[in-house]
Amino acid sequence: MLIIHHWDADGITSAALTVKALNLEDFVNITPPIGEFRFDDRIKKYIEKAEKIYVLDLNLPQEVEDIEKETIFIDHHIQKKIKNPYVKQINPVLDGKDFPSASFVVSEYFSNWDYLSALGAVGDIGERAFNIPKVLELLNLEGIGKEDALKLVQLIDSNYIIMDRESVEKAVKVVLELEPKEILEYEEWNKNLEKINDAIENAISNIKVKEGFAFIEFESKFNIISKVARKVVWEMSYDGAIVVNKDFHGKAQIYFRISPNLVDKIKMNDIINTLKTKGFNAGGKKDVLGCILEKDDVDEVLKIINEYLR
Template sequence: MHLIVHHWDTDGITSAALLVSALKLEDFTNLTAPIGEFRFDGRIWEAIERAKKLYVLDFNVPHEVEKVKVPTLFIDHHTQPKIKNPLVEQVNPSLEGEYYPSNSLVVSEYFGIWNAWSALGVVGDIGEKAFEIETVSELLKREGLTPGDAIRLVELIDSNYIAMDREAVEEAVGVLLNHDVRELLEYEPWVKQATTIKEAIESAVSGVEEKNGFAFVEFESPFNIISKVARKLVWEMGYWGAVVVNRNFHGKAQIYFRISPEEAERIDMGEVIARLKELGTNTGGKREVLGCVCERGKVEEALRIIEEYLR
């Protein structure tokens, strides 16, 4: 059995579909990790034990791949260390200092397979900036897809992980393989789900409060929409930054802090992340953004730290 472990977003799902097509795999299983967790859980490790070959796609878990005991092809585009495990073939342009905007492009180049999925992975990872890349525009045109269609397809595919539905994420690979890409624009389970999610995002954004050019939003939702809400506030509505809190996300709290590129010159996000980690929260991020999952009782303390940097 060939086992594919992939990220839960559009780039991970399209990467898996590209690999299956390129290798003409018939006997395969594809799994994703618990959504939001960069690790192999018991379910994945059990499947690895039964696998003849493992493929890990767009899932930045070098610490897990070091431990595998079956031949593995690890294709990624995130910054990561060189894998020492002799059973692993690691394909990652970042090891040579090259930047690839999506994993789908790395998979396409490695296997020489190019289609709409190659382009959708890029749109999933970098949004509208993807249309500035000639390869992306050409592939979409070839498949009769407009930029609007591509954005919509990503929204539909991503609705599975936003709904925290791990099984639906895994099924999405088969949906891609068994449907013409244009048909997916009308694929009813995804259309319904995306509509519900869009309503939840609009509802959250409608409750925005502004303080000194920064947006503050609080809500409760089972959907993983916190980053979408923050992007909308900063990218579309023009706030300098956004502090978004989901006070009840499956029993935990989520905090998301996004700032504009201008504010990133002033606010040291690395320092904010370090201070939130000291609270015992699960926090990570980069120059312009941080995500934090914590016990609901720690929200006020975490917000106090963030607000220090907004003055």
């Protein structure tokens, strides 16, 4: 059994929920190169060995079109229908429904819910998840308050933010084996968090604002770009954030997030499709866009985003 999952809290909890639902003892879980939306050679070698494959919280339908093995593809991102007959695609978006996280889709698919289902939602939409009765119900069953839920997500996410792919993959077993209180005290992840928070504050110190939108440029080896955008939009209440990491391990990153009240005005899917048409490695949802690119292409991508904003 091979589980390929996203590197963030939603992907990790989705993988853990799948393991629990299927009572798996013999499985391999693996994540793509952090920050890159593709299957690398390492993943492809594992696919060759696998008997059955689960792909969770990864907006990569194109990567499974040629797989000739039973594959369950579970996601909640905007995407086209997969044509490969070997692939069973579970995505409520295809039916016009909106789920807060892949963890919710996984839990509904298996009819198996617990606090990890809720953490996946908190990981993807932040404090807005606490407006969902099911999230509060699941957290309350474990005696987890809102503050602890947010901290748990930060700790789980810390592995991908410091760019440690191996630790991301190990995190699935950590959340399966430890109780929530033990995770909150997990020393390795808490040390990660201290370094990350310093880097985020440094990035936000370079903020520029125009007509309610924040524009931030910085350089960091940490994958903090989505965290910076979330903090600016969710906590600092800007209409949107365009964030650029100008030097991320030799590449550049661009992340564009908008507040919920602009979702109907700014068609994020149109921007994502335009970037993909032009050959850029971009993905996202109705309120967020992420792109990793060559440094020389930053101005071109920003120009496309700005054209839509006008």
